[in-house]
Amino acid sequence: MQDVQLYQQILGLESPWKVSRVELDVDLEEIRVHVGHPRGMKFRCPECQVECRIHDHAEERRWRHLDSCQFKTFLVTRPPRVKCPEHGVKTILVPWAERGCRFTSLFERFALDVLLATQTVAGAMCLLQTSWDETWHFLERAVARGLERKEAKLLPRVGIDEKAFARGHTYITLLYDLDHSTVEAIPDGHDTDSAIACFSQLSREQIASIEAIAMDMSPAYVKAAKQTLPLAEQKIVHDRFHVMQLVTKAVDQIRRAEHRKLLLEDNPCLAKTKYLWLTNQENLSENQQVAMDRVFSLRLETGRAWGYKELLRDLWDHDDAGAATDYFKDWYRRVIHTKLTPLKKVARTIRERLDNVVSYCTHGVTNGVAEGLNSKIMSIKRRVGGFQNRENFKTAIKFYCGGLDLYPR
Numbered sequence: 001m002q003d004v005q006l007y008q009q010i011l012g013l014e015s016p017w018k019v020s021r022v023e024l025d026v027d028l029e030e031i032r033v034h035v036g037h038p039r040g041m042k043f044r045c046p047e048c049q050v051e052c053r054i055h056d057h058a059e060e061r062r063w064r065h066l067d068s069c070q071f072k073t074f075l076v077t078r079p080p081r082v083k084c085p086e087h088g089v090k091t092i093l094v095p096w097a098e099r100g101c102r103f104t105s106l107f108e109r110f111a112l113d114v115l116l117a118t119q120t121v122a123g124a125m126c127l128l129q130t131s132w133d134e135t136w137h138f139l140e141r142a143v144a145r146g147l148e149r150k151e152a153k154l155l156p157r158v159g160i161d162e163k164a165f166a167r168g169h170t171y172i173t174l175l176y177d178l179d180h181s182t183v184e185a186i187p188d189g190h191d192t193d194s195a196i197a198c199f200s201q202l203s204r205e206q207i208a209s210i211e212a213i214a215m216d217m218s219p220a221y222v223k224a225a226k227q228t229l230p231l232a233e234q235k236i237v238h239d240r241f242h243v244m245q246l247v248t249k250a251v252d253q254i255r256r257a258e259h260r261k262l263l264l265e266d267n268p269c270l271a272k273t274k275y276l277w278l279t280n281q282e283n284l285s286e287n288q289q290v291a292m293d294r295v296f297s298l299r300l301e302t303g304r305a306w307g308y309k310e311l312l313r314d315l316w317d318h319d320d321a322g323a324a325t326d327y328f329k330d331w332y333r334r335v336i337h338t339k340l341t342p343l344k345k346v347a348r349t350i351r352e353r354l355d356n357v358v359s360y361c362t363h364g365v366t367n368g369v370a371e372g373l374n375s376k377i378m379s380i381k382r383r384v385g386g387f388q389n390r391e392n393f394k395t396a397i398k399f400y401c402g403g404l405d406l407y408p409r
Contacts, residue, residue, distance in 0.1 A: 007033050011065075011075070014095065016041045024071075031068050035077040043092040045084035046099070052082035055089050063097050064130075065104045072129065075104060098408050101141070103134075105408040111138045112406050119380050119400065136392075139399050146404025152202075153177075154209035155184065157363070159239075159370040160198060160221055162190035163377060165390055172394065173198055176370045178214065182403030183373060186394045195224030210235060212363035214370070216242035217353055236356040239367040240316050243350060243357060247309050250342035251277050255302040269295055270302060277306050280313070305340050316360055324358040373401050 003022040013019065016037040023032040042051045057078040065073040081091050096104045103111070114124045115138060125135040159176040171190035174183050175198040187197035199207060210229055214237045215221045225232040255277055259270040273295060276288055284292060296303045312331055318324040328350070335347045350357055360366070377397055398404065 011096070017095065029071050031071045031073045032062070032076050033065070033073065035075055037080070041080075043080050043082050045082055045087055046090050046093045047087045048084065050084060050086070052084050054080045055083040056081050058091050061102075063094075063102055063104050064107055065096075066107055066110060098141075103138075108138060108141075109407050111135070112142055115139055116400070140395060142406035143395050143398045143402070143404065145408065146402065146406050147398070149405045152206055153180075155179075155202070155206050156209055156211045157214075157365050158184070158210055158212075159214040159365070159367045160195060160225075161216065161367055161370045161374065162218075163374055165393060170390075172390070174370070174373075174397075175199070175201075176367075176373060177403070178365055178367075178369045180403055181369050181373065181401075183397055183401045186397060188390065190218075190220070192220040192224045192227075195221045196228055199224065199228040212237055212359075212365045214239050214365045214367040216367070217246070217349065222353075222356075233355070234359070235363075237359045237363050237365050238353055238356045240360060241367060241371065244309075244313065246346045246349065247312055247343070248278055250340075250346045251302070251305045251309050253342040254305045254340055258301050269298060270300070273302075277302060281310050301340060304338065305343050308335055308338075308340070308343060315358070318358075318361055321355075321358040321361045324361050325354065328354060328358065376401060 004019045007022055008019045011019070011033065013035065017035055018037065020034045020036040023034070024030075025032065042053055044050065045052055057080055060076060060078050062074040062076045065075055067073055075096060077094070079091050079094055081089050083089050093099055096106075098105060098108070101108065111124065111128055111130070114127050115121070115135070118124050118127070121132060121135050121139065124130075124138075125132055128135060155177050157178040159178050160173065161176070162171045162173055164170065165172050171188075171194075173185075173187055173190050173194040175185040176182065177184050185198040185201040187194045187201075207229060212235050213225055213229065213232075215225070217238050222236060225236055229235060252274065255270060255274065262268070262270060273291065276284075276292055276295070279288065308331070312328075315324055315327055315331070318327060332347050332351055335343055338344065377400075380396060380400055381393070399406070
């Protein structure tokens with residue numbers, strides 16, 4: 001009787017459910033806790049919640065529960081079936097598990113904790129002693145549960161970016177809530193239609209609440225925002241990281257061209273200096289600074305380009321868009337009169353979208369949150385060796401980055 005009373009207490013079963021007996025199977029390393037109820041009870045119809053008399057009992061079923069010591073523990077019972085005047089004969093819902101699940105809610109909550117901690121299905125299944133399909137099903141059920149419960153919160157500051165799913169230019173587009181660091185929508189592709197599909201998943205109130213949207217300089221995303229968001233031109237902020245990435249690539253193009261030219265003159269002074277010119281000035285190590293001073297003194301085109309790159313970084317330190325615009329125009333006049341063709345090309349690109357670059361001074365948003373989430377997403381992808389199924393990849397993103405209420409109640 002002590003084991004019956006023990007499991008009655010630790011399982012937290014409420015009337016009319018009671019533990020009738022406990023079986024220990026040492027060979028299978030299992031504990032089976034049999035649960036029953038008194039005769040003459042009434043149970044609610046799972047469809048309409050009307051109390052009905054018991055019609056009969058279904059076949060014996062078992063639910064995996066939290067382990068007892070090193071033994072797997074199962075709840076075992078024959079669930080009653082009630083005869084509802086409206087819905088006919090129905091099997092009742094047991095209080096310890098959700099509909100259609102063969103694990104108790106407590107075990108499922110524990111499984112989600114393990115999945116979140118390990119961030120891999122393979123790692124979780126080893127700890128839980130479940131199959132891959134069972135473990136993945138926990139994740140799928142949690143996402144479905146979370147999406148059903150999700151409320152349409154306002155999104156004043158959002159970001160949009162692309163992420164490669166697999167080789168061969170296969171992409172997905174992600175819409176981020178920058179204030180809560182969550183992924184809000186994940187359509188396929190990275191074109192205008194994909195971006196429009198992102199916004200179409202939002203309610204009218206959410207669309208109206210958007211005050212700023214951070215993005216790269218992709219014409220497709222700009223076009224989608226203008227077609228979808230009211231007053232979009234005033235809300236678009238071209239991400240600082242992506243703008244500086246364009247400038248940095250131009251500096252590297254200049255370095256490579258000049259390096260080839262110098263090698264023809266047997267001058268290897270730019271050899272092995274690639275990452276020197278890609279680094280911001282304050283991030284240079286002591287050795288890098290010495291190397292930089294040595295090469296910079298040679299008055300090479302690469303050094304001039306790097307200097308213009310560093311000057312442009314001050315654009316985002318201005319207090320208002322007007323001051324930032326004046327600063328850029330001065331920077332542009334200097335660059336455009338040089339022979340640094342790749343940098344001049346980027347300067348013209350920035351000038352074309354200048355209003356949405358200096359809008360950072362008004363809205364103060366970047367896609368830094370998106371970049372952080374992208375790193376997390378790719379880290380998860382690497383841990384599992386990549387996702388072969390695109391929908392599974394999107395489900396995993398929603399599980400780990402969707403900010404959803406995942407747990408059963």
